Amino acid sequence: MLRLTRRSEYGLMALAYLASRPREYCSVREIVEELKLPKRLLAEVLKDLSRAGTVEATRGPGGGYRLVRSAEELPLARVVEILEGPVAMTDCMAQTCELEASCIIQTGIGRVTSSIRNVLEDMTVAELLPASSEAPLAV
Amino acid sequence: MLRLTRRSEYGLMALAYLASRPREYCSVREIVEELKLPKRLLAEVLKDLSRAGTVEATRGPGGGYRLVRSAEELPLARVVEILEGPVAMTDCMAQTCELEASCIIQTGIGRVTSSIRNVLEDMTVAELLPASSEAPLAV
DNA sequence: TCGAAAAGCACCGAAATAGTGCTAAAATAC
DNA sequence: GTATTTTAGCACTATTTCGGTGCTTTTCGA
Numbered sequence: 001m002l003r004l005t006r007r008s009e010y011g012l013m014a015l016a017y018l019a020s021r022p023r024e025y026c027s028v029r030e031i032v033e034e035l036k037l038p039k040r041l042l043a044e045v046l047k048d049l050s051r052a053g054t055v056e057a058t059r060g061p062g063g064g065y066r067l068v069r070s071a072e073e074l075p076l077a078r079v080v081e082i083l084e085g086p087v088a089m090t091d092c093m094a095q096t097c098e099l100e101a102s103c104i105i106q107t108g109i110g111r112v113t114s115s116i117r118n119v120l121e122d123m124t125v126a127e128l129l130p131a132s133s134e135a136p137l138a139v
Numbered sequence: 140m141l142r143l144t145r146r147s148e149y150g151l152m153a154l155a156y157l158a159s160r161p162r163e164y165c166s167v168r169e170i171v172e173e174l175k176l177p178k179r180l181l182a183e184v185l186k187d188l189s190r191a192g193t194v195e196a197t198r199g200p201g202g203g204y205r206l207v208r209s210a211e212e213l214p215l216a217r218v219v220e221i222l223e224g225p226v227a228m229t230d231c232m233a234q235t236c237e238l239e240a241s242c243i244i245q246t247g248i249g250r251v252t253s254s255i256r257n258v259l260e261d262m263t264v265a266e267l268l269p270a271s272s273e274a275p276l277a278v
Numbered sequence: 279t280c281g282a283a284a285a286g287c288a289c290c291g292a293a294a295t296a297g298t299g300c301t302a303a304a305a306t307a308c
Numbered sequence: 309g310t311a312t313t314t315t316a317g318c319a320c321t322a323t324t325t326c327g328g329t330g331c332t333t334t335t336c337g338a
Binding site for chain 1: 144
Binding site: 144145146177178179180183197198199200201202 | 325326327328329330334335336337338
């Protein structure tokens with residue numbers, strides 16, 4: 001149903017949380033307590049985001065994750081791609097499709113796919129936050 | 140990964156095919172031969188579309204399915220909704236979400252969801268077809 | 279009355295997803 | 309340098325969704 005996976009959903013929530021605490025390192029424990037998410041799963045997700053370079057991590061007491069750059073520079077598409085692969089409505093769009101020859105809607109689906117990709121490219125993690133909690137500037 | 144299900148994919152292909160043969164009844168057999176799709180599955184899909192009133196069926200020899208109204212009046216969103224339920228990026232958007240309280244991105248995700256829904260509302264089955272095969276006016 | 283075609287119902291297998299367990303490595307505090 | 313906090317890595321299980329099929333019934337035309 002065109003759903004995001006939980007990974008993306010949790011990932012976006014966590015990133016939004018980090019965005020509301022700029023430059024602060026937030027531990028997985030803190031985040032899951034705050035957002036009420038399954039700990040190990042969010043840990044997995046943040047690890048992936050870290051590997052992909054959207055967040056940076058430090059270990060040990062006082063450690064955790066923080067955004068590498070401002071949330072305004074982080075499009076949703078980037079997050080979704082990291083956590084669930086390329087944004088494509090059909091396999092055709094992701095790579096190759098055995099139906100090629102008989103597929104009469106290939107180009108049409110291509111247009112839809114890029115429109116949707118555009119929506120996700122244009123919106124950033126910063127915009128996910130309600131206006132109030134946006135950039136509170138608290139250290 | 141934000142994918143359509145095969146049901147939607149096959150359904151859209153079949154509808155596009157019907158659109159290229161206006162007012163003609165096309166049997167499942169004919170369609171799957173033409174488009175190289177699994178027969179029983181497409182039958183299932185067309186049955187659902189029929190129940191939902193986007194195509195009409197007649198049985199017996201010479202029977203099959205045809206569009207109830209022109210493909211220009213059939214938005215992709217309608218098809219996807221029939222075949223896989225409401226277009227929603229998260230469960231939150233489809234109905235209720237237990238995280239409500241702790242979910243800081245609810246309104247944000249709501250905005251993305253409606254943008255995507257709009258994309259699918261604005262594009263019709265007619266637009267899926269490459270310009271050449273559009274409305275051939277045969278018969 | 280025979281054959282073609284949709285309608286209904288129920289089921290199966292495979293793949294993707296959600297989620298967990300455990301151990302290792304790093305950083306800090308004492 | 310030892311204990312503690314926290315991320316990193318690896319592997320695994322359970323559940324759900326999805327793709328696909330079988331079989332019977334009903335309808336319609338020839």
